[in-house]
Amino acid sequence: MDDDRNGQVAVIFVSQRTAADDAGYAAAADAMDRLAAAQPGYRGIDSARGTDGIGVTVSYWRDEAAAIAWRGQVDHAAIREMGRARWYAWYTVSVATVTRGYRWDAIVGPA
DSSP states (O other): OBOTTTTSEEEEEEEEEOSSOHHHHHHHHHHHHHHHHTSTTEEEEEEEEOTTSEEEEEEEESSHHHHHHHHHOHHHHHHHHHIIIIIEEEEEEEEEEOOOOBOOOOOOOOO
């Protein structure tokens, strides 16, 4: 089936976590998830982190303006600075327009 994110902007955040302040990081991540979901133009998020601390988070936005507004959101900017100082060894951000997508789900019957 086609992915309903076609035409949207994807912000791809790849990072290496430090070992510092796991509880603070978890609280900030939860706060950012809630805050992003409340932003105009927010369309969803996919995220994964390996045991080596490297993670990939992709947030989806209606358009470039919505993605830029999220980057400039005051609370997000403050948490970003905390991340640079405490939680990340490095990160990269790439922004792309989704031109095609697919989704597959396993259908699992009753156990």
